[in-house]
Amino acid sequence: MPTFSPNEANEANEANEANEANEANEANSVASLNAYAGARTSTLLAQALFNTQGELLRGISGYGSPFLGNRTLDVNQAMRRWSPDVRQRLYQFQLASALHMDLPDTREDKVTLWRRTKLNQPVSGVRKAEYEKLVTLWRPEYDYRPATSPAPASAPPGSLEDELQKTLDMSALRPERTAEILTQVNPPYAFFAAVLNLQPGRRRRTFELLSAANTFASVAGQQFKHAFRVIRPGDRSPLIQPMVATPGHSSYPAGHATQGEMLKLVLASLLGLPSTAETYGQLDRLAARIAENRIVAGLHYPVDNEQGRVLGAELAKYFLECATEADTPLAWLWKLASAER
Secondary structure, eight states, X not given: OOOOOHHHHHHHHHHHHHHHHHHHHHHHHHTSHHHXXXXXXXXXXXXXXXXXXXXXXXXXXXTOOOOOSOOOOOHHHHHHHSOHHHHHHHHHHHHHTXXXXXXXXXXXXXXXXXXXXXXXXXXXXXXXXXXXXXXXXEOOGGGSOTTTSOOOTTSOOOOHXXXXXXXXXXXXXXXXXXXXXXXXXXXOHHHHHHHHTOOTXXXXXXXXXXXXXXXXXXXXXXXXXXXXXXXXXXXXXXXTOOSSOOOSSOOSSOHHHHHHHHHHHHHHHHHTOOTTSHXXXXXXXXXXXXXXXXXXXXXXXXXXXXXXXXXXXXXXXXXXXXXXXXXXXXXXXXXXXXXXX
């Protein structure tokens, strides 16, 4: 039998304790509720549950004695029962189903997003609707070549040369903005939460509302981006050299600007903040700074942000109107978020 010095014995004991701790952690992970919910694969837990079921059902014949009566969930019960990702799909369907945009193959000077105002009764299996303009954006001046195709008067001003120079000049701020730029690649909820002291434990529905608003701003914004199909600053100039990977979609209008304006206005409405309030001013500057950081990073021209905020403001109006439509998923969420303190 081998012998150990006191130090070696202590090391052996520590090793055994470490192994036991690792085994305990592994057991916890494969048998946890996350494993049960499917967040991770656990064949051990699946086999254990199957074996347990077999033992528990001994002596029970057929299908047992389930409840066979009527059981209907009302909308409120159903919404609470559905998982958050399912609710988000319901919110987005409600918001997007009343919208329409023409997407021609040809290059257009302007693009309009329409909203449905009336849905007529079906006639011979055909149901017609009436629409009104929600928002129109014009192609920016920098996306025209003056010598061959001059920009129309309504185009947001700013030549390509000027916009590229402004974007390049803003890159000087990269050292001091790096942390913000990198953390704002993902939705910047933490930045808005910091201004308003929104704690996730007390504001679960508020954060769910922010996610719905942010996602909708992206869905609608991507339609405009696809319609205009404007290439990025880094595609124009090798001097830009973006500090994060250029996103795989169009430059105009800016998505972060659209989403930031949306989040600002939805939060202000939810919390009853007038535009004269100090906190509203902070939210406004925050939305502008988040958008500006994307220029600093080399991903956008300044005009992209200007029109992104215009789009965000119009989408926010529509979002807030949808939140008051009775007996809808978004109205359910708005009511709960409004009650949080």
